[in-house]
Amino acid sequence: MTNPPTAPGGGEERSSPGARLIQVLTRMQQLGATSLYLVPSRAPGPAGVEGGTTDAEAQPAGEATRSQAGLELAAAELAPAEDAEDAQLAARWSDVETRIRGCRLCRLCESRTQAVPGSGTRHTRLFVIGEGPGEKEDLRGEAFVGRAGELLTKILKAIDFARDQVFITNVVKCRPPGNRAPLPDEVAACNPFLDEQLDLVRPVAILTLGASATRTLLGTPIPISRLRGRVHLFRGIPLVPTYHPAALLRNPEYKRPTWEDVQLLRRVYDEGMAGRRPDLVPSSPA
Ligand code: SF4
Numbered sequence: 001m002t003n004p005p006t007a008p009g010g011g012e013e014r015s016s017p018g019a020r021l022i023q024v025l026t027r028m029q030q031l032g033a034t035s036l037y038l039v040p041s042r043a044p045g046p047a048g049v050e051g052g053t054t055d056a057e058a059q060p061a062g063e064a065t066r067s068q069a070g071l072e073l074a075a076a077e078l079a080p081a082e083d084a085e086d087a088q089l090a091a092r093w094s095d096v097e098t099r100i101r102g103c104r105l106c107r108l109c110e111s112r113t114q115a116v117p118g119s120g121t122r123h124t125r126l127f128v129i130g131e132g133p134g135e136k137e138d139l140r141g142e143a144f145v146g147r148a149g150e151l152l153t154k155i156l157k158a159i160d161f162a163r164d165q166v167f168i169t170n171v172v173k174c175r176p177p178g179n180r181a182p183l184p185d186e187v188a189a190c191n192p193f194l195d196e197q198l199d200l201v202r203p204v205a206i207l208t209l210g211a212s213a214t215r216t217l218l219g220t221p222i223p224i225s226r227l228r229g230r231v232h233l234f235r236g237i238p239l240v241p242t243y244h245p246a247a248l249l250r251n252p253e254y255k256r257p258t259w260e261d262v263q264l265l266r267r268v269y270d271e272g273m274a275g276r277r278p279d280l281v282p283s284s285p286a
Contacts, residue, residue: 089200093122096196100173106189108174108182112138118169118197119143126161126269127203127237128152128168129194130244131212132182138175143168148245152209155245155258159266167201169194171213181212198235204272206237207265210244228261231268231278238278240265 100117103109116133119142128144136146144152153163172182172190182190208214211224217234218227224241232239242261243254268278 214241
């Protein structure tokens, strides 16, 4: 319940200390380094001398300088590549948002105040998907605001996710008039944006909120009451459905199943971050 959900660059393996160390060591080897000396940290010595062991004592003269120089050179050579990759991802992310905001691919553009690409961060491995923006979201340009949004924030907090540590979006990015469910052609028109966002975030788990989002993504008419409580797969990503926070506000009896669902989500997320696949059940329960 404590793993941080952030992964700079959209992928933990790109930035984890272990992966980076392997990259640096590999690069050092390519640069001709044949040995590596570990320099003890410099804690104050008993007689006021800084460090119990000096660099000269820990390794032969010259080798330390060469190793350090190689390490710094390798790190310097790697850093720009990582920065460039992240800059590229940031540019793609910004490009998707710009295209969503200017999109006129379906009739929902005619009644919206503004499109809502999503809220939160792309530096996450947890993706939350609702049906579509409501009235307040349409006005503020932010996903899941108002009472339902506040409840979602509390639900996420209960499983140790701050709202700004996840990415929250909807199946369609523009408000359907009168809060009706999105029509199939609207979903189809908007789907490529969701695909692009998923590609850039590369989540290890998806939480769907409500019957409409869940059934749309899973392509099933099965009621949410029978879809929840299980792990499904959406484009190869584990998906955990639960009730929509707005439904939860109207039906307090949904609190317990929602709590069970998000605990399941947390386990699925933790397994995913540890590189394990969760136990799946068929997405079409009898
Ligand atoms: S709902 Fe999606 S496809 Fe339709 S106009 Fe908005 S962004 Fe474009």
